[in-house]
Amino acid sequence: MSVFSSLIDQTEVIKVLQEAVMASRNNSDTTQAMTHAWLFTGPPGSGRSNAAVAFAAALVCKEGGCSKCNDCMSTITGSHADVELIKTEGLSIKIDEIRELISRASWAPSVSNWRVVVIEDADRLTDSAANALLKVIEEPGLRTVWLLCAPTLTDVLPTIRSRCRHLSLRTPSTKAISNLLVTRDGVDPKVADFVARASGGHIGRARYLATDASAKENRENILRLPFMLKDIASAFTAAQVLVESAKKEALTDSEKKDEVEISKLKQAWGSTGSKLVAGGSKAIKELEKEQKSRSTRMVRDYLDRALLDLATLYRDILLVQSGSTDSLINQDLTDQIKKLAASQSPEKTLKKIEAILKARINLAQNAAPLLLIEALMCELR
Amino acid sequence: MKFVVERDYLVDAVNWVSKSISNRPITTALLGIIIDATDEITLSGSDLESSANAKLKADISQTGKVLVPGKLLAEISRSLPAKPITFTLEGTKVLVSAGSAKFTLPTLPITEYPNLPQVPPSTGSLKSDLFATAVTQVAIAAGKDDSLPTLTGVFVEINKNQITLAATDRYRLAVRELSWSAVDPSVEATALLRARTIADAAKSLTTSSNVSISLAQPNSNEKLVGFVSDGKTMTSRVLDGSFPPFRHLLPSDATAEAVIEVAPLLDSVRRVALVTDKTVPLRLNFSNNTLQLEAGTGDEAQASEKIDINYKGEDINIAFNPTFLTDGLIALGTAFVHISFTGANKPAVLTGQNEATGEFIANYKYLLMPMRYSS
Numbered sequence: 053m054s055v056f057s058s059l060i061d062q063t064e065v066i067k068v069l070q071e072a073v074m075a076s077r078n079n080s081d082t083t084q085a086m087t088h089a090w091l092f093t094g095p096p097g098s099g100r101s102n103a104a105v106a107f108a109a110a111l112v113c114k115e116g117g118c119s120k121c122n123d124c125m126s127t128i129t130g131s132h133a134d135v136e137l138i139k140t141e142g143l144s145i146k147i148d149e150i151r152e153l154i155s156r157a158s159w160a161p162s163v164s165n166w167r168v169v170v171i172e173d174a175d176r177l178t179d180s181a182a183n184a185l186l187k188v189i190e191e192p193g194l195r196t197v198w199l200l201c202a203p204t205l206t207d208v209l210p211t212i213r214s215r216c217r218h219l220s221l222r223t224p225s226t227k228a229i230s231n232l233l234v235t236r237d238g239v240d241p242k243v244a245d246f247v248a249r250a251s252g253g254h255i256g257r258a259r260y261l262a263t264d265a266s267a268k269e270n271r272e273n274i275l276r277l278p279f280m281l282k283d284i285a286s287a288f289t290a291a292q293v294l295v296e297s298a299k300k301e302a303l304t305d306s307e308k309k310d311e312v313e314i315s316k317l318k319q320a321w322g323s324t325g326s327k328l329v330a331g332g333s334k335a336i337k338e339l340e341k342e343q344k345s346r347s348t349r350m351v352r353d354y355l356d357r358a359l360l361d362l363a364t365l366y367r368d369i370l371l372v373q374s375g376s377t378d379s380l381i382n383q384d385l386t387d388q389i390k391k392l393a394a395s396q397s398p399e400k401t402l403k404k405i406e407a408i409l410k411a412r413i414n415l416a417q418n419a420a421p422l423l424l425i426e427a428l429m430c431e432l433r
Numbered sequence: 434m435k436f437v438v439e440r441d442y443l444v445d446a447v448n449w450v451s452k453s454i455s456n457r458p459i460t461t462a463l464l465g466i467i468i469d470a471t472d473e474i475t476l477s478g479s480d481l482e483s484s485a486n487a488k489l490k491a492d493i494s495q496t497g498k499v500l501v502p503g504k505l506l507a508e509i510s511r512s513l514p515a516k517p518i519t520f521t522l523e524g525t526k527v528l529v530s531a532g533s534a535k536f537t538l539p540t541l542p543i544t545e546y547p548n549l550p551q552v553p554p555s556t557g558s559l560k561s562d563l564f565a566t567a568v569t570q571v572a573i574a575a576g577k578d579d580s581l582p583t584l585t586g587v588f589v590e591i592n593k594n595q596i597t598l599a600a601t602d603r604y605r606l607a608v609r610e611l612s613w614s615a616v617d618p619s620v621e622a623t624a625l626l627r628a629r630t631i632a633d634a635a636k637s638l639t640t641s642s643n644v645s646i647s648l649a650q651p652n653s654n655e656k657l658v659g660f661v662s663d664g665k666t667m668t669s670r671v672l673d674g675s676f677p678p679f680r681h682l683l684p685s686d687a688t689a690e691a692v693i694e695v696a697p698l699l700d701s702v703r704r705v706a707l708v709t710d711k712t713v714p715l716r717l718n719f720s721n722n723t724l725q726l727e728a729g730t731g732d733e734a735q736a737s738e739k740i741d742i743n744y745k746g747e748d749i750n751i752a753f754n755p756t757f758l759t760d761g762l763i764a765l766g767t768a769f770v771h772i773s774f775t776g777a778n779k780p781a782v783l784t785g786q787n788e789a790t791g792e793f794i795a796n797y798k799y800l801l802m803p804m805r806y807s808s
């Protein structure tokens with residue numbers, strides 16, 4: 053059992069990483085299998101951050117990644133003294149955060165041989181934050197390694213890209229995902245196969261769909277929307293339903309969390325009332341800002357997932373229109389899909405898929421959610 | 434937990450521990466200060482890079498250990514009247530009272546606080562005021578740009594009974610050598626420490642006559658540096674990276690030498706530098722036992738001044754960053770400065786000298802790169 057066994061269907065990447073770990077343990081190594089900066093890319097859910105964290109664990113572990121020792125376990129939980137895990141729940145990673153990180157990253161390793169910094173969302177670095185990283189990524193300390201993760205190469209600045217060794221993870225196959233769900237989570241093979249398809253190769257999403265009833269219900273509600281689109285009025289209703297449910301899901305979780313975090317921070321600054329020691333109110337304001345950005349992100353992520361689900365539905369419709377019914381993703385809706393397929397032309401279906409993908413791009417670029425979804429629903433009508 | 438402590442001791446200890454507490458820590462628990470009352474009171478705080486603790490004597494009637502908000506404890510202890518202060522833990526609150534003044538401090542969950550490192554065994558010790566001066570002299574040359582972490586550090590090299598401190602920001606280099614008494618007379622070790630941390634430690638650890646320094650052996654797993662003096666300790670993580678080799682940068686001979694009284698020179702430099710900003714060169718012309726200082730060209734504001742000096746060697750025209758020159762002159766801490774040159778485009782070395790005639794003091798060297806300028 054090694055830390056790398058948590059990676060699904062990524063044998064090539066694992067081989068490269070294991071060679072790097074071997075080289076990192078050998079001081080007279082000349083193979084150059086190890087280097088000081090790595091960029092992991094791969095579609096969401098392919099496990100790129102898991103790969104980076106596993107690599108970090110293998111570097112600080114005395115056995116080269118046994119997955120059982122204290123070094124491995126604390127790396128995975130994010131509490132290892134020599135490993136920094138940077139991920140954001142907000143929309144972006146700002147330059148202040150990166151400046152502090154650079155300062156922490158310059159510590160020599162304390163208990164292991166390497167100091168490892170993992171940035172799980174390098175695609176969310178602001179331009180100025182990414183530029184601040186250039187210097188340290190190019191010439192980090194002797195025992196410091198930077199591991200960056202992003203969906204694709206174009207999500208990071210070319211100047212960052214050129215300073216890293218690139219590792220690309222592939223979308224795990226439907227079979228590999230359903231096998232994993234069956235063996236690891238004890239999911240029924242039939243369900244496992246269905247959710248593996250429906251998730252589009254996203255391991256975490258597949259597991260969530262298989263094990264969480266509300267996730268399954270949400271997906272069904274979203275996929276029901278295209279069938280109720282008849283006129284402008286119904287398009288607007290559908291849009292409203294979707295955005296409302298996104299907000300509901302995002303806010304019920306975060307409001308409680310926000311409150312707890314604020315009261316905890318206030319207490320650490322020594323206040324139970326309104327008056328705070330100098331510096332305290334600034335810290336609270338910063339936290340509130342982060343929380344706001346986190347809520348926006350949650351709504352956006354929910355909608356993005358919904359758009360992806362809708363795209364799979366129209367893909368299925370297009371498939372039926374071109375005469376195939378074998379590899380439908382949404383097999384639970386086969387009958388309705390066939391009906392809808394018969395009522396329109398393939399050209400129109402293609403245009404609709406394009407509209408959905410365009411909406412995803414606009415969403416990432418800060419479009420107002422309700423307006424965006426309304427416009428989309430009108431096009432899907 | 435219940436104990437009574439003198440106000441001055443408490444304020445001193447809290448101030449010391451507060452130095453290691455960051456305003457924006459990684460976890461909120463690190464905003465707190467731990468009060469541990471067993472045989473004596475130990476306060477500790479940390480920002481994960483450095484951690485400080487202070488022991489103080491107190492009349493302890495009940496032992497205990499709590500985590501309290503650090504900033505609030507600091508503000509409260511500073512404002513308390515000079516009377517014995519009583520700390521009592523009641524439920525989840527700590528009551529602090531001095532005379533008729535009473536405060537209630539909330540406590541924080543201590544289980545969320547990370548384990549703090551222990552100070553490694555002592556490597557040796559030296560006089561605390563000597564150490565403080567030496568560190569201040571060197572830390573001034575350290576870089577302030579966090580994107581080049583190696584240069585924000587002070588390099589500490591221990592070679593048997595001698596310590597060498599060095600720092601550079603690429604434009605100047607300060608090197609100070611001093612002797613100390615090592616525990617193991619054959620010890621050899623090096624460490625790179627953030628200038629801010631070591632300067633803080635050195636400046637604050639002057640209350641007792643000696644400070645003990647612990648440097649981990651190169652082969653050990655503990656990569657920490659510790660400073661201990663009179664019940665106060667600080668540990669700090671070291672920086673990764675190799676400090677550039679610096680000894681060969683210091684020229685061994687000189688083609689020209691000047692001896693100048695520091696106070697009047699500083700005044701002149703400051704006056705002439707008024708017409709420049711930090712990046713504009715200050716031009717110095719050494720000839721015939723006079724030094725002409727000039728700044729500004731063409732249509733800009735200009736200034737010049739002449740002072741009498743003691744000069745040996747060929748005439749030389751050289752330009753320096755006025756801020757860096759002033760920093761060096763102040764860091765010497767002597768009445769006279771001895772400047773040696775090897776050419777107008779080569780770095781000059783500043784050393785201190787107590788008398789107008791006599792030998793310069795070789796244990797501190799401030800190497801200053803000249804600036805290019807067009808005349």
